[in-house]
Amino acid sequence: MFPRSMFESEHEQFRESVRKFLEAEAVPYHEQWEESGQVDRSLWRKAGEHGFLCPTVTEEYGGVGVDFRYNAVITEEISRLGLSGLAGLSLHSDIVVPYILNNASDELKQKYLPRCLTGELITAIAMTEPGTGSDLQGIKTTAVADGDHYVVNGAKTFITNGQLADLVIVVCKTNMDPEAGAGAFSLILVEADSEGFQRGKNLKKAGMKAQDTSELFFENVQVPKQNLIGDEGAGFFYLMGELPQERLSVAIGAVASSEGILEHTVNYVKERKAFNRPVAAFQNTQFKLAELDAEITAMRVFIDRCLELHLEGKLDAVGASKAKLLSTELQGKVMDECLQLHGGYGYMWEYPVARAWADARVQRIYGGTSEVMKLIIGRSLIA
Known part of the structure; x- marks a missing residue:
């Protein structure tokens, strides 16, 4: 194999631990997960116990605050073993949680990040909508201010972790002015037990059969304004x-x-x-x-x-x-x-x-x- 200078000895030790964990806790069950259409929640808890979720989260929120190379090691080992059902773990650690860590209020970080690390909270991000695809500026889901809440209405599709997610970052319009452009969009954290939130069916895909992928629906979902990530209108x-x-x-x-x-x-x-x-x-x-x-x-x-x-x-x-x-x-x-x-x-x-x-x-x-x-x-x- 072509020599790599990217990783140091501690990364390679971590890689060995990740590989052993996956071979013991994921490989024997992956075919079963393909049939059921989702990974067992117990794997998330086990990954959290071993420190394999959200390695970059800092100590003040219960993490270890290492660099992104540790995330890369986890993604490489999942991919090399063909464990596509675990793509949701990488989405959780590499994509969703960083939005909270880098942009949310300290109150939201303290509330959610420690449980994201343990696997108690599984996350998703809801961007894509029916008919929009890669056109993020075509998003129609709205969040209308009403007192100290936003009222969220809309539909999302192709959402990784959609069936299992406890916490969803929803990309929505908070400014209905047609001239607002990119400033129309905000990111809001919606808890899955919120009234008016519904999951659609677990979508059947050509591949990645063990990874749950869903439609999500929001009907007059009331979300506290403090669940806004960062500033209103800065979502894009x-x-x-x-x-x-x-x-x-x-x-x-x-x-x-x-x-x-x-x-x-x-x-x-x-x-x-x-x-x-x-x-x-x-x-x-x-x-x-x-x-x-x-x-x-x-x-x-x-x-x-x-x-x-x-x-x-x-x-x-x-x-x-x-x-x-x-x-x-x-x-x-x-x-x-x-x-x-x-x-x-x-x-x-x-x-x-x-x-x-x-x-x-x-x-x-x-x-x-x-x-x-x-x-x-x-x-x-x-x-």
């Missing part, structure tokens, strides 16, 4: 500030998943025979594997550099878009080529490559589609 700017980390997290997982499936495929073609020879003996197989290995190595170096930049506070929207675009497009190619090398068996769900192939497809959609990534990069070139 908070979203833009956190998106680079979200897209980097997706990219980190894409590369680790590609590495894991390439390793599976190398082992498979050494054992599988065709025409009385191991499949690995054919030049076409060797050339395909060589090409994928070289491209994954190059991508690993690039994503590690993006991680370095993020730790330095220098990873901007364009850099994160490049990371997500290139890594997820390569992931799709790796899965397709590796499945092909498995032949008919590659299309069978019991083989890791089939699951990984199906799971990978959404990587080019959520967190901003590949087309949106190209728009961001393209606009930066001609600005």
Whole structure:
């Protein structure tokens, strides 16, 4: 494997602990979770007990306040083992909780963060709506001020952790002026036991079958005004500030998943025979594997550099878009080529490559589609 300078000895010790935990507590149950459509809540509690949730949360809120490399280690090990049902853990730690940690009042942090660390509170973020997709400025969910509350009305879809979430960040309009532009949107924390909040069905997906994904509905949900994250009208700017980390997290997982499936495929073609020879003996197989290995190595170096930049506070929207675009497009190619090398068996769900192939497809959609990534990069070139 190409040497990496990104991680220090303590990160590698942490990686070993994460891997052992996942192999013991997740791998044996993942197929069962695929059938039930969601991960058992007990895994969240166990992950919290081992310190595998929200590593960057600071000590004053019950955390350890380490850097994002620890998050990266968790995402890599989940992805390398093909545990797509645990994507919600990364969303919780890498995406949702940072909105609270970086932008919410101290009162909200004290109220929610300690329980996010233990797995007692599972979080989600509700951005996407029916008909809006990647167009965040097309959001129609509203939060209308009424005394010391907001009244939230609207619908969201494709919400990761939607079935299990106890706390949801809802992206909504608080300013109905058509001229308000990006200043129309705010982020509000809604507790799942609030009257008027309803979960839709657990959506059936082409992949990531163990990860719960839902519709959410808000009908006259009263939320205390103190549950506003940061300033009213600043929601869109908070979203833009956190998106680079979200897209980097997706990219980190894409590369680790590609590495894991390439390793599976190398082992498979050494054992599988065709025409009385191991499949690995054919030049076409060797050339395909060589090409994928070289491209994954190059991508690993690039994503590690993006991680370095993020730790330095220098990873901007364009850099994160490049990371997500290139890594997820390569992931799709790796899965397709590796499945092909498995032949008919590659299309069978019991083989890791089939699951990984199906799971990978959404990587080019959520967190901003590949087309949106190209728009961001393209606009930066001609600005």
